[in-house]
Amino acid sequence: MKNQKLIGAxxxxxxxxxxxxxxxNFEGVFTLSGAxxxxxxxxxxxxxxxxxxxxxxxSGVIFLHITGLIVINENDYLIYFEALYGLLGLAISFFLVFxxxxxxxTYSSWxxxxxxxxxxxxxxxxxxxxxxxxxxxxxxxxxxLRYGIPILLIISxxxxxxKTTKTTKNNDKDKPF
Numbered sequence: 001m002k003n004q005k006l007i008g009a010x011x012x013x014x015x016x017x018x019x020x021x022x023x024x025n026f027e028g029v030f031t032l033s034g035a036x037x038x039x040x041x042x043x044x045x046x047x048x049x050x051x052x053x054x055x056x057x058x059s060g061v062i063f064l065h066i067t068g069l070i071v072i073n074e075n076d077y078l079i080y081f082e083a084l085y086g087l088l089g090l091a092i093s094f095f096l097v098f099x100x101x102x103x104x105x106t107y108s109s110w111x112x113x114x115x116x117x118x119x120x121x122x123x124x125x126x127x128x129x130x131x132x133x134x135x136x137x138x139x140x141x142x143x144x145l146r147y148g149i150p151i152l153l154i155i156s157x158x159x160x161x162x163k164t165t166k167t168t169k170n171n172d173k174d175k176p177f
Contacts, residue, residue: 010040028070035063048104051112057101061093083130091123125152 017033042056072078072085098116105113129148 010037028067028074031063031067031070035060035067038063048101051102051105051108054097054101057097058093061096062090065089065093083134084127087123087127087130091120091127094120094123125149 013036014033017029017036020029038056038060042053042060045053045056047053068089069082069086072082094116098114098120102108102113102116125148
């Protein structure tokens, strides 16, 4: 009974959103509706009580991000920031996935818990490159691409290898040979 009431209320809300959308921008309303649907499914399925619900949350925040891109595309003043928002919005989206969902799974492995932060950091670093290259115009964007990304990859590889080596040493203590 409770789920039927929620579904009925959701259908009414979607109908209102579509009516409003026909007067403004249908594409933005469609993606906003998609975000609402996925976020409601995330909430109805138990939110952050189950790890597998993360797919609904990711879809919801990505649809919200796309809605923001559509709004920026149609605004003459904001279109200048489209490239920056494209990457920065993705960074914020995956950071929200960490804060809302994976952060609560303290019993999970490091990778299973913190992967949204890695994705967020990648998009955040890319948005810094776009900021310098497109907006600040000091020519550092190409240098960041040429040296920053390879250095970041090398440091990431070293951290992973050191972590793997430390784990392997701890596991080898139990083996006789």
